[in-house]
Amino acid sequence: PLKPFNRQALPRLKRRSFGATRCDSTTGDKINQVSSSSGVVYVHSEQLIRLCDTLLKVPKRAGMVHSLLEAYGLLQNMTVLPPHRTTKEDLTVFHSQDFVDCLERLNQEDDSEKNEELKQQFGLGYDCPTIPHVFDFVCLAAGATLRAAQALVNGESRVAINWCGGWHHAKRDEASGFCYVNDVVLGILKLREKFDRVLYLDLDLHHGDGVEDAFCYTPKVLTCSFHKYCPGFFPGTGSVDDVGIGKGKFYSVNVPLKDGIQDNQYFSVFCRVVDQLKQCYNPSAIVVQCGADTLADDPMQSFNMTPTGLARCLHHVVSAWQLPTLLLGGGGYRLANTARCWANLTATVLGCRLPAEIPEHEHFLEYGPDYQLDVSPTHRPNLNTDEYIEKTIAAITENLEKISDG
Ligand SMILES: O=C(CCc1ccccc1NC(=O)c1cccc(C(F)(F)F)c1)NO
Numbered sequence: 001p002l003k004p005f006n007r008q009a010l011p012r013l014k015r016r017s018f019g020a021t022r023c024d025s026t027t028g029d030k031i032n033q034v035s036s037s038s039g040v041v042y043v044h045s046e047q048l049i050r051l052c053d054t055l056l057k058v059p060k061r062a063g064m065v066h067s068l069l070e071a072y073g074l075l076q077n078m079t080v081l082p083p084h085r086t087t088k089e090d091l092t093v094f095h096s097q098d099f100v101d102c103l104e105r106l107n108q109e110d111d112s113e114k115n116e117e118l119k120q121q122f123g124l125g126y127d128c129p130t131i132p133h134v135f136d137f138v139c140l141a142a143g144a145t146l147r148a149a150q151a152l153v154n155g156e157s158r159v160a161i162n163w164c165g166g167w168h169h170a171k172r173d174e175a176s177g178f179c180y181v182n183d184v185v186l187g188i189l190k191l192r193e194k195f196d197r198v199l200y201l202d203l204d205l206h207h208g209d210g211v212e213d214a215f216c217y218t219p220k221v222l223t224c225s226f227h228k229y230c231p232g233f234f235p236g237t238g239s240v241d242d243v244g245i246g247k248g249k250f251y252s253v254n255v256p257l258k259d260g261i262q263d264n265q266y267f268s269v270f271c272r273v274v275d276q277l278k279q280c281y282n283p284s285a286i287v288v289q290c291g292a293d294t295l296a297d298d299p300m301q302s303f304n305m306t307p308t309g310l311a312r313c314l315h316h317v318v319s320a321w322q323l324p325t326l327l328l329g330g331g332g333y334r335l336a337n338t339a340r341c342w343a344n345l346t347a348t349v350l351g352c353r354l355p356a357e358i359p360e361h362e363h364f365l366e367y368g369p370d371y372q373l374d375v376s377p378t379h380r381p382n383l384n385t386d387e388y389i390e391k392t393i394a395a396i397t398e399n400l401e402k403i404s405d406g
């Protein structure tokens with residue numbers, strides 16, 4: 001009788017695949033070779049992590065995200081690139097010279113009174129306390145987003161990720177909502193060097209006001225933000241009637257939501273809106289701000305989402321549309337859950353399935369008491385009635401009928 005076929009005897013075959021990377025469920029070892037153009041670029045450096053870890057509202061979050069990706073073996077399936085070190089000129093593509101000069105001056109943490117008055121002028125007072133080396137942070141965070149955008153412009157990959165970016169509130173000449181630089185605007189302006197129509201999707205709990213403001217006059221960037229909208233909630237903008245101005249009219253889309261929304265309803269709203277955007281705007285590239293402060297257990301205590309729910313939304317646009325895609329971070333104040341979420345999103349674009357158990361690594365104990373990858377929704381009332389959702393989507397649909405594809 002023939003000897004039983006012994007797989008182990010064969011050299012490890014590099015089975016050709018068609019663009020998807022499947023990960024061995026235990027170590028995340030790459031099983032299938034993917035061609036680089038459909039690969040994923042991940043921008044990272046130790047200095048970027050070190051600076052982001054000093055952010056007062058998300059201390060050590062950047063390090064937790066990176067080490068969880070590493071522990072799951074996801075880095076082996078991506079091209080890891082260092083950020084650009086941006087110059088002041090790179091920043092003044094969007095920000096004012098005075099604001100950039102101020103950030104540079106504040107780099108040394110001398111907190112003299114003279115600086116106090118200067119800080120107030122640029123929004124660097126109470127809301128955005130300056131951190132030591134704030135200018136170094138700004139240059140590297142923006143540089144990471146610019147390097148990711150450059151990878152898409154160069155065709156080095158189809159997807160590029162910077163989880164240390166997504167600072168969507170910063171204005172041309174003012175820090176806002178803990179955002180000292182608007183890396184999102186800088187990244188979109190870089191993409192516009194090659195792509196005619198850029199679609200920006202903002203999934204953060206808060207309205208992406210800084211990005212919308214930057215592009216509200218142009219149809220070349222369509223900004224679409226899904227966010228909590230209710231009296232007194234920051235930043236207070238982003239009503240469904242906020243549609244953009246002049247040539248940009250109807251190219252700003254806002255999806256105002258109430259507390260308590262969960263995965264299924266969010267996914268339904270998301271698809272009904274973005275499928276219309278795909279159809280009538282026909283974007284040539286997309287940018288997704290993946291702020292994780294919508295998760296069930298976030299201190300913001302607002303939405304009731306899970307990482308799986310956000311991954312379904314991301315899969316719907318990134319994997320189905322196959323467009324050049326820039327993924328950025330954002331809010332997310334339950335740090336371990338934000339790391340769980342962005343690991344899940346990274347695996348989603350890689351086509352990897354991750355084991356439910358958090359792997360042993362430096363921050364393992366922060367994932368207790370369950371040490372599981374997924375997060376469960378909590379029991380909280382959902383204020384998004386079907387009637388409210390239908391009315392909101394009807395208003396958006398009416399607005400979108402006024403734009404044809406670019
Ligand atoms: O997440 C943001 C900014 C949130 C923000 C803007 C303006 C003023 C305050 C905030 N953030 C907070 O209040 C905040 C940030 C981190 C942690 C907390 C906590 F108190 F909920 F933990 C609260 N944008 O996407």
Ligand SMILES: [Zn+2]
Pocket residue numbers: 204205206291293330331332
């Ligand atoms: Zn937020």
